[in-house]
Amino acid sequence: MTQRELTCITCPVGCHITVTLSGKEVVSVEGNTCPRGKEYAVNECTNPMRTVTSTVACKDGRVLAVKTDRVIPKERMMDCMKMIDSAVVKPPVKIGDVVLSDVFGSNIVATENLE
Numbered sequence: 001m002t003q004r005e006l007t008c009i010t011c012p013v014g015c016h017i018t019v020t021l022s023g024k025e026v027v028s029v030e031g032n033t034c035p036r037g038k039e040y041a042v043n044e045c046t047n048p049m050r051t052v053t054s055t056v057a058c059k060d061g062r063v064l065a066v067k068t069d070r071v072i073p074k075e076r077m078m079d080c081m082k083m084i085d086s087a088v089v090k091p092p093v094k095i096g097d098v099v100l101s102d103v104f105g106s107n108i109v110a111t112e113n114l115e
Contacts, residue, residue, distance in 0.1 A: 001020055001021065001022055001027065002020075002021050003018055003019065003020050003021070004018070004019045004021065004045055005017070005018055005019075006018075006019060006040075006041055006044055006045075008032060008036075008037040008040050008041065009040065010036045010037060010039075010040045011034070011036065013033060013034075015031055015032050015033050015034075015037045016031050017029060017030065017031040017032050017037055017038075017040075017041045018030045018031050019041045019042075019044075019045050021045060024045075024046060026041075026042050026045055026046060029041045029042065047073070048073070048074040048075075049071035049072065049073060049074060050071055050072060050073075050074045050077055051067060051068050051070075051071055051072075052067060052068045052072065052077055052080050052081065052084070052108075053065070053066070053067040053068075053111070054066055054067070054081060054084045055084075056084055056087045056088070056089055056099055056108070057087070057088050057089075058088065058089050058090065058091055058093075058114065059088055059089070059090045059091075060090075060091060062091070062114060064089055064091075064093055064099070064110055064112065064114055065110070065111045065112045066084065066099050066108050066109060066110055066111060067108070067109060067111050068080070068103065068106040068107070068108060068109075069106055069107045069108075069109045070105060070106040070107075071106070072103070072104040072105060072106050073104060076104045079104070080103055080104060080108075083100060083103055083108075084100065084108060087099060087100055087108070089110075091114040091115060092113075092114060092115050093110045093112075093113065093114045094110065094113050095109075095110055095111060095112060095113055096109055096110065097109060097110045
């Protein structure tokens with residue numbers, strides 16, 4: 001059995017959670033003060049997911065702030081970044097415009113307006 005110590009990020013409380021694992025299976029979760037903390041801890045230990053934020057080059061030399069519109073598997077973050085790094089957009093772009101579609105189940109969207 002192994003243990004992982006986590007700080008929950010689902011709310012401002014920041015519970016200190018201890019997860020006991022047998023291989024990749026969660027045996028117990030302790031320290032959470034709400035059900036969301038337990039869900040966070042189980043997911044973080046069995047299938048960690050992340051939102052990716054970055055920038056994309058524009059044809060005019062500027063950069064555009066972007067992010068995934070859904071979480072993606074943590075293990076795919078570097079592959080996602082390679083796709084983002086190879087993209088080039090042509091302004092104008094509005095917040096929410098899809099810059100890249102279907103990137104590991106998410107879209108890369110603009111998080112700022114560029115005229």
